[in-house]
Structure formats: structure tokens, C-alpha cells
Amino acid sequence: MHLLHLSFLPPSSAPPSPVSLGRFSLPNPSAVAYSLFPPYKFSPFGLVCPSRVLAPHANSGEPVVAAESDSGTGDDERGEMEMYRTVGRINATHGLKGEVKVISSTGFPEIRFGKPGKRWLRMRDGANEVIKETKLIKGRSIPGKNSWVISLRGINSIEEAKNIMGAKLLVRSDDIPELPEGEFYTQDLVGMRVILKETGKLVGTVSGVWNTKGNDLLRVKPDPICREEEDSTNSQILIPFVEEIVTEVDMEKREMQITPPKGLLELNSRSNAGSSKKIRFMEWTQKKKSQRRLVTAKKILDEMEQGHILDALKSAPKAQKNSLAQQIASLDFRLFQHAMNNLDKQINELAEDMDKNFLLLLKNAMKVSHECLLGNESEINKFHHDLREKGIELLSNSKAAIVLIINEKNKIGNSSEIDDDLKNFLGTIGKLLVGGESKPIVMVTAKHEVQTLQKYLRDNDYFGLDHEKVRVLEEGRFPVFSTPSDQSGSKILFKSPFELLEAPIGPGGVFSLLYNQKILDAFNQMGVEYVQVCSLDNKSAVGNPLFFGYVSFLKADVGIKLYDGNKGDETCFDMIVSMKYMNKISGDTKKLGFIAVPEKHDYVENTSDGWVDVSSEVASSCRLHFPVYGLLNTCSLDDVCVINVLK
Structure with a gap:
């Protein structure tokens, strides 16, 4: 399995949980090492911590970590929200009669x-969050999994069940079962003082609890005085919550006494230092990879006779040299070189070819109404019904992935200015993706908007999606180059001194992007069979079972959805590509056809008199572009199917 990146993701929110004082023998300090850190697991999108639950403590505001727990809604929520606690999340439909799966x-x-009775659903209504009362009719556990199948009042069909995907199931905050003696809720432990029984010395304050397969671990924030005396880099101490170490818990005094084995507290300090070394090693490894990419890029630039770039890199001041080197290393110059060597079609020629292809495809397109596409029973015949069932099976078995291209018009800006279409899409995405576990979703956006979108997803708990299966990628970009003349070839242009002028490759560049970022390897590992690539404007068909079922039924390499026979433009497209074909084309750059788009750009040029500004009244420069429907030129039209949606 290929790992895309190392990510230690924050836990999802939830808790209080009962924690037992178990019996555990620690014969020597080295044995503690195995208890200090939670086990990690592999995710197709990276190495992540096991799923944990956060329980905000009512007084301290510190997050408490537990493995299973009823969760408060958080200190940042007020009024009605504080009356409830989360006990599970609805993540999938089950069958056709409205049952749902709950994690x-x-x-x-x-x-x-x-146990039947009143429950509440915390769910999104567009961009807003609401709480609705419901009633649990019945429920049954799924053997071997931390999931249940439940029936709720008023949810009697799969369509109604889809409307509550991603919702959190709540109970009243005052509905807390009593615990037997010797068991505690994590929220009651948070904030307690931890004292060395032998000396009476304050070690620190409990800030949380981690649950591992072996035993629970107290997360203790060291006392400031202790930190000055010992290791100022030590941000927390992990103490096994077992009777041999935690000898007394006094709830009235809000303190606990510990008798740690020799070396336990010191081991925490050494472990933290070891973690710092690992981080430095990872940073060093990443730096070496970047240096290797730079060496490769410089070699390609030399082959392409772009000596002015190499000269600028040599002569640049230190800070600008580092910046230019990073920019060069971040660009895929292998693909750029291939594209520049194979510009055999002008944009108008490609447009003519694409129009001819679409005319041929439309003759055999399946025509459906918009209501049929959305599953309106009155518009569906038996064939459509069978296709929907086939699509639901694909989606329910997590054999589909979604790649969403966020266009320039869907501006993100900052979290308070995110485009309404994008907000509404994210707010309802759980309803759009029917059945089974959360689907892998990749969002591609502009470089300067990646962090904002990532933060927006985190702040909204990924809108009910599995955060391990969500990735935000920066769109592919290439350098802008001058139009070749009789006297000289093309030259890569500078936007400003020691900064290359770049432009997006276009939505078609997503295919090479998925390959280069190892996303396709992850999809293959997850058993994905079909990938939907669409723009935000085509959100109504995201995860549409009829569309997926039709492509799968015909065993097509590529499926395209059109409205009224109009292929639209590059801000409005929707296609499904089989993983078999995706693997075939993405690793072979020779199959990717780029075109040169003439444009007018202002740029700077390094002359004997220094850097000078250059402006032109005509299109004297070009950017490389790979149209999203350019994929049709790489495959046989016999392997392409079209759904023509009649509005």
C-alpha cells in the first residue's frame, strides 16, 4: 500500500465515558513504554491515530479523550445545544425500508x-445546524463492529433515510446512567490534581483520558514549576490508570494520589524528546525529496534550453533563491516537457474534434428526465429501477469515489466568505451519497484556498464524512511560456523577479494529479471501481446511483452526463471513469493531450540592465491546458456512454 502522507489527525468530538480502575502489573519501566502511546493504524489516505472521542469538560474546557463515550456538545455551544449529548453518528442507510447504521x-x-424512546437528531439544514426530536423504534447491534442498525419514527424509505445521513444521535444531558463503584466518567476526572503519594508533590492536572487496548491512560498537564525543574519541552505526562499506580481517587477534594514505578515520569520526558527527533527526521527526509526533485527539474530545464531559469537560480539572493528553488521543485517538469514536445493541435482543432465526438455519442445516449435522475418513482421504469439498484450496490459497497473540482467562480476566500454553492453542497453531501460507509472524496481547489477549505471542513466535523477518506488537493499548475518565434523557441516567463509565472492546467489535469499524489494507489487499495469527476455546478448528480449503475451496466471506460445534449463548459461537467481506465491513462503521460492557449500576460524579464517589466497588447504568451473532455481523445468511443438529462 502506498501512503500519501503522514497525518496525525485530531480526534472527532464526543464523551463522558466510564473508566474503570483495572489491575495491571508493571514489573519495570521499560514495560510502561508499550502503554504510553496508543497504537496507530493504517488508513488508505495516511497513517492516523485510532478513532477517538473528545469530551469537552464543563469547567476546564480541556478536551478529554476516551474510546467510547456519551459526548457533551462542547463549550463553544450555548442554549439548546447544551441540553444534549452525542451518542452516535448516522453514517449509512441499511436496506430499503428506512433503517440506518449508527457508529x-x-x-x-x-x-x-x-431501548426505544425519545432521541434527538443534530443535523444540517443547508448551512445551518438544527436539532429535531425523533423516536427510536428498535435497534440491533452489528456483530464484530462498533455499529448498530436502528429504526426511527417517520423514516420509512431509503430516500427518507438519505435525508439524515451524517446526523448525530442525541440524548438529554441529564440522562446519564449511574456507574458502579470504582468507575468514573472521564469528564469527572478532568481537572483533578495528580499528587505523588510519597512526597505530596503536585505532578500536574488531568487534561484528558486516552483509551488503549491495554488500559486507560491519564493525560496529565505538568505543573509549571515541575516543568521548569525538569524538561520544558515536556507538554504532557501519560500515566496508566490502574490501581497499582493510581492508588486513591478523591472526588470531593478533586485530587488523586499516584505511586508511579521508578522511571515512569522520566520516561515520558525521553519519549517526548524521541518524538521531536522523529519529527526532525521526517522534515529532513522531506527536504531530501525536495532536493532530488529540484535536481531532476534543473536537468529537464537544461534539456529544454531554459538556461535563463538556471541563471536566475544561481544569481538570486538567498531568500529568493530558496523560494524559486521550492517553486521549481513543486512543478511537474517531466509532464511539462512531454506536453511542450507534443503540442500538435491548436485549441480550435481540438474543439472541432470534441464536437464531432459528442455528436456521435449523443446518437446512442440514454435519455432520462431530471426527475428520473433524482429517483422520482413516477418517472422510473423497470430498466431505470434495475440500474439504480446496481448503482446503489456499488455505492453501498464503497466501490465508488468522488473527485470534486472547485472552479474559480466558486471563490473560497476565507471561511466566512466561502461560496454559497459550496457551503450548501458540503451541508448536504451526506444525503447525496447513498448507502454503505463514507465514500472517498477528493476536492481540488486553487493553491491559496487549500488551507481555508481544510479548516472549514475540520470546523464542521467534515459534515458527517469520514475524515480519513477526505483529501483537499491543490490544482495542477504549469509555467506560462512565450509564443515561439522564427528566431527563438518558447521561454518560460517570470511573474516577478525570481518568481515563475504559472497558470492552472485545467480540470483535465486532475487525472495526472491523482496519479502523482498517489490517490489512485489509495483508491486501488480501497477497492474502488469507479471515480466520479465533476464540477461543483453538477452537484445534483454526485453519487447518483442511476448514473453509476448505467456506466457499470455497460462496462464503459467513461460515462458522461449532459443536460439537453449540451456538453457545457469547463465550469460545468460530470463524468464517471472506471478505475481500470484511470490506471491505464494516468500513469502514461503520452496519452494525455495538452493544447497551448494563447493569452496576454504581463511579465518581467532579466536583462543586462536588470529586471524590466514587459507588457503586450496582443496574446504573446501561452498556457498549457488539458480540457476535461480531452479524455475522449484517449479512448474508443465504443467505450464511452452518455446520459442525456432532459430538463
Whole structure:
């Protein structure tokens, strides 16, 4: 399996959980090392911590970590939200009669999901979040999994079940089962002082609890005085919550006494130092990779006779040299070189070819109404019904992935200025993706908008999606170059001194992007069979079972959805590509056909008199572009199918 990146992702929110004082023997300090850190697991999108639940403490505001718990809604929520706690999240439909699957985040699943009675749903209504009362009719556990299948009042069909995908199941905050003696809720432990029994010395304050397969671990924030005396880099101490170490818990005094084995507290300091070394090693490794990419890029630039770039790199001041080197290393110059060597078609020629292809494809297109596409029973015949069932099976078995291209017109800016279309799409995405587990979703946006979108997703708990299966990628970009003349060839242009002028490759560049970022390897590992690539304007068909079922039924390499026979432009497109064909074309750059688009750009040029500004009244420069429908030129039209949606 290929790992795309190392990511230690923050836990999702939830808790209080009962924590037991278990019996555990620690014969020597080295044995503690295995208990100090939670086990990690591999995700197709990276190395991540096991799923944990956060329980904000009512007084301290510190997050408490537990493995299974009923969760408070958080200190940042007020009024009605504070009346409830989360016990699970609805993540999939089950069958056709309205049952849904719930991922449990409670220590009392039999009570929360098996005992009928009032419950509440916390869900998104567009860009807003609301709480609605419901009633649990019945529930049953799924053997071997931390999930339950439940029936709720008023949810009697798969269409109604889709409307509550991603919703959190709530109970009243005052509905807390009593615990037997010797068990505690994590929120009651947070904020307690931790004292060395032998000396009476304050070690620190409990800031959270981690649950591992072996035993629970107290996260203790060291006392400031202790930190000055010992290791100022030590941000927390992990202490096994077992009777041999935690000898007394006094809830009235809000303190606990510990008798740690020799070396336990010191081991935490050494472990933190070791973690710092690992981080430095990872940074060093990343730096070496970047240096290797730079060496490769410089070699290609030399082959392409772009000596002015190499000269600028040599003569640049230190800070600008580093910046230019990073920019060069970040660009895919291998693909750029291939594209420049194979510009055999002008944009008008390609447009003519594409129009001819679409005319041929439309003759055999399946025509459906918009209502049929959306699943309106009155518009669906038996053939459409069978296709929908086939698509639902694909989606339910997580054999589909979604790649969403966010266009320039869907501006993100900052989190308060995110485009309404994007907000509404994210707010309803759980409803659009039917059945089964959360689907892998990749969002491609402009470089300067990546961090804002990532933060927006985190702040909204990924809108009910599995955060391990969501990636935000920077769109592919290439350098802008001058139009070749009789006297000289093309030259890569500078935007400003020691900064290359770049432009987006276009939505078709997503295919090479998925390959270069190892996303395709992840999809293959996850068993994905079809990938939907669409713009935000085509959100109504995201995860559409009829569309997926039709492409799968015909065993097509590429499926395209059109409205009224209009292929639209590059801000409005929708296609499904089989993984078999995706693997075939993405690793072979020779199959990717780029065109040169003439444009007018202002740029700077390094002359004997220094850097000078250059402006032109005509299109004297070009950017490389790969149209999204340019994919049709790489495959046989016999392997392409079209759905023509009649409005």
C-alpha cells in the first residue's frame, strides 16, 4: 500500500465515558513504554491515530479523550445545544425500508440504541445546524463492529433515510446512567490534581483520558514549576490508570494520589524528546525529496534550453533563491516537457474534434428526465429501477469515489466568505451519497484556498464524512511560456523577479494529479471501481446511483452526463471513469493531450540592465491546458456512454 502522507489527525468530538480502575502489573519501566502511546493504524489516505472521542469538560474546557463515550456538545455551544449529548453518528442507510447504521460513541450502546424512546437528531439544514426530536423504534447491534442498525419514527424509505445521513444521535444531558463503584466518567476526572503519594508533590492536572487496548491512560498537564525543574519541552505526562499506580481517587477534594514505578515520569520526558527527533527526521527526509526533485527539474530545464531559469537560480539572493528553488521543485517538469514536445493541435482543432465526438455519442445516449435522475418513482421504469439498484450496490459497497473540482467562480476566500454553492453542497453531501460507509472524496481547489477549505471542513466535523477518506488537493499548475518565434523557441516567463509565472492546467489535469499524489494507489487499495469527476455546478448528480449503475451496466471506460445534449463548459461537467481506465491513462503521460492557449500576460524579464517589466497588447504568451473532455481523445468511443438529462 502506498501512503500519501503522514497525518496525525485530531480526534472527532464526543464523551463522558466510564473508566474503570483495572489491575495491571508493571514489573519495570521499560514495560510502561508499550502503554504510553496508543497504537496507530493504517488508513488508505495516511497513517492516523485510532478513532477517538473528545469530551469537552464543563469547567476546564480541556478536551478529554476516551474510546467510547456519551459526548457533551462542547463549550463553544450555548442554549439548546447544551441540553444534549452525542451518542452516535448516522453514517449509512441499511436496506430499503428506512433503517440506518449508527457508529456508536457511547459506553452504553444497549441503552442508547436498543431501548426505544425519545432521541434527538443534530443535523444540517443547508448551512445551518438544527436539532429535531425523533423516536427510536428498535435497534440491533452489528456483530464484530462498533455499529448498530436502528429504526426511527417517520423514516420509512431509503430516500427518507438519505435525508439524515451524517446526523448525530442525541440524548438529554441529564440522562446519564449511574456507574458502579470504582468507575468514573472521564469528564469527572478532568481537572483533578495528580499528587505523588510519597512526597505530596503536585505532578500536574488531568487534561484528558486516552483509551488503549491495554488500559486507560491519564493525560496529565505538568505543573509549571515541575516543568521548569525538569524538561520544558515536556507538554504532557501519560500515566496508566490502574490501581497499582493510581492508588486513591478523591472526588470531593478533586485530587488523586499516584505511586508511579521508578522511571515512569522520566520516561515520558525521553519519549517526548524521541518524538521531536522523529519529527526532525521526517522534515529532513522531506527536504531530501525536495532536493532530488529540484535536481531532476534543473536537468529537464537544461534539456529544454531554459538556461535563463538556471541563471536566475544561481544569481538570486538567498531568500529568493530558496523560494524559486521550492517553486521549481513543486512543478511537474517531466509532464511539462512531454506536453511542450507534443503540442500538435491548436485549441480550435481540438474543439472541432470534441464536437464531432459528442455528436456521435449523443446518437446512442440514454435519455432520462431530471426527475428520473433524482429517483422520482413516477418517472422510473423497470430498466431505470434495475440500474439504480446496481448503482446503489456499488455505492453501498464503497466501490465508488468522488473527485470534486472547485472552479474559480466558486471563490473560497476565507471561511466566512466561502461560496454559497459550496457551503450548501458540503451541508448536504451526506444525503447525496447513498448507502454503505463514507465514500472517498477528493476536492481540488486553487493553491491559496487549500488551507481555508481544510479548516472549514475540520470546523464542521467534515459534515458527517469520514475524515480519513477526505483529501483537499491543490490544482495542477504549469509555467506560462512565450509564443515561439522564427528566431527563438518558447521561454518560460517570470511573474516577478525570481518568481515563475504559472497558470492552472485545467480540470483535465486532475487525472495526472491523482496519479502523482498517489490517490489512485489509495483508491486501488480501497477497492474502488469507479471515480466520479465533476464540477461543483453538477452537484445534483454526485453519487447518483442511476448514473453509476448505467456506466457499470455497460462496462464503459467513461460515462458522461449532459443536460439537453449540451456538453457545457469547463465550469460545468460530470463524468464517471472506471478505475481500470484511470490506471491505464494516468500513469502514461503520452496519452494525455495538452493544447497551448494563447493569452496576454504581463511579465518581467532579466536583462543586462536588470529586471524590466514587459507588457503586450496582443496574446504573446501561452498556457498549457488539458480540457476535461480531452479524455475522449484517449479512448474508443465504443467505450464511452452518455446520459442525456432532459430538463
